[in-house]
Amino acid sequence: MIRAEGIEKRFGRKLVLRGISFTLQRGGCLVVTGANGSGKTTLLRLLAGLAVPTRGSLAVAVDRSRVGFLGHEPLLYRELTALENLDLFGRLYRVPERRERAGMLLERFGLWEVRRERVATYSRGMTQRLALCRTLLHEPDLLVLDEPFTALDGDGTALLERELAAVAEERTLVVATHEPRHVDRLATGRLTLAGGVPA
Amino acid sequence: MSGYAGDVVALARKDLRLELRARDTLPAMLLFVLATLVVFHFALPQGSGDVAAYGLLWVAIVFTALLGLARAWVPESAAGALDGLVLATHDRSAIWLAKSLAALAFLGAAEIVALPAFALFFAPLDATAIAGVALASVGICVVGSLASAMAAAGRGREVILPLLVLPLSIPLVVGGVGAGISPEPEKYLLFLGLYDAVFAILSWATFEYVVTE
Secondary structure, eight states, X not given: OEEEEEEEEEETTEEEEEEEEEEXXXXXXXXXXXXXXXXXXXXXXXXXXXXXXXXXXXXXXXXXXXXXXXXXXXXXXXXXXXHHHHHHHHHHTTOTTHXXXXXXXXXXXXXXXXXXXXXXXXXXXXXXHHHHHHHHTTOOSEEEEESTTTTOOHHHHHHHHHHHHHHHTTSEEEEEOSOGGGTGGGOSEEEEEETTEEO | OOHHHHHHHHHHHHHHHHHHHHOOSHHHHHHHHHXXXXXXXXXXXXXXXXXXXXXXXXXXXXXHHHHHHHTTTHHHHHTTHHHHHHHHOSSTHHHHHHHHHHHHHHHHHXXXXXXXXXXXXXXXXXXXXXXXXXXXXXXXXXXHHHHHHHHHHSSXXXXXXXXXXXHHHHXXXXXXXXXXHOSOHHXXXXXXXXXXXXXXXXXXXXXXXXXXX
C-alpha cells in the first residue's frame, strides 16, 4: 500500500525530513510519534499527496481521491454550515447519496442538532468532530490522521477509538499522535521521529 | 451536472454563497470603483478628451479587480479549506476555474455599476468598448486567480499580488483602451481574445503546481 524509501523534504534551505523509509501493507496501521517539530505533519502531508518529497521515492498505491486526511486545521469553510460543508466535499468526492451519508455521520458524531449552524460558531471539539465527518465522508481506503484526538472530550475520544477500530479492519491507517495509547492496539508498525529523522 | 463541470459549478456557487453571507468583497469593490470615478471626474481638467478618460476607466477597473482578487482565497486560507479542496477534487484545475468565474462575477457586477457611471461622468461607451472591457475582465480574472493563489501560499499577500498581477495586466489595459478608442477596434478585441485563451491554458496547466508543496 505505502512504500517509502529514503524520503527527504526541504522547504527552501530548511531540511525537515531525512532518511525516512518504511513499508505499510494494506489494512495496516502505522503510528507516528515524535516531539513537536519532529516532522510528523510534513510526513503525513507527503502521504496524503499535499506535498511531494524533495528526494527519495514514495509510492502510495491508492488514488488521491481515496485518501482521507485530517490535519491540524479542519479543512472546512468556517462560514458554511456543517451540512453545506459536507455536501460540497461529498459532491467533489463523488459520494453516492452524499446527503444520506452526511446525515448519518453527523448523527453518529453528535452534530445533527447543529447541522444548520455555521462552523464558525462551533467549539474546537465540535469542529474536530465535523472534520472527522469530512475525513470519513467518502469511505477512504487510506486514512491519514494528524493528532485526531486533539480537542475531543471523553465521549468524542471513545467514539473516535471505536470508529478507528471499525475501519482499521479493512482500511489502511497512518496516525500521528502524542497519545499513542489510543491507537496502540491497532498499530502494526511504529515510526518515531526526532528532528526530522527516525529516532 | 456531473464531472468536471459539476465540480466547477459547485465550487463557484460556494464562493457566491460565501459572499452573499459575508458581504465583504463586492460592496468594497462597488464603493471603490464608484468613488474612483467620482474623484477622476473632478480631478480630470475640462477638455482632457476621451483618451485620458478611457485610461482612467482602466485604472479604476484594474484596481477594483485587485481589491477583489486580494480577498479571493481568504475563505480557503481561514481553516485550511484549500487542502480539503486539493484532496477532494479529481482535477485540481477545477478549483482555479471556479475561482476565476467567481472573481469574474464580482468584477462584472462592479462593471455593471461602473460603466454607466463612466458614461455619465465622461463619455458614452460603444459596443466594442464594452466588448473590450468584457474580454479584458476575463483575462484579469484568469491571471489574477492564479496569481492570487500563488500570493496566498506565501507571506506578504498584499505586496506580492499587485507585483504579479499589474505587469500581466498591462497588455489587457492596452487592448481595452485600444478597443475603446481605436478606429480599428477588431484588432484589439482579437488580441484580448488571444491573451485570454493563452493565459487560460497556462493557468489551467500550472495550477496543480501552485497548490502542491
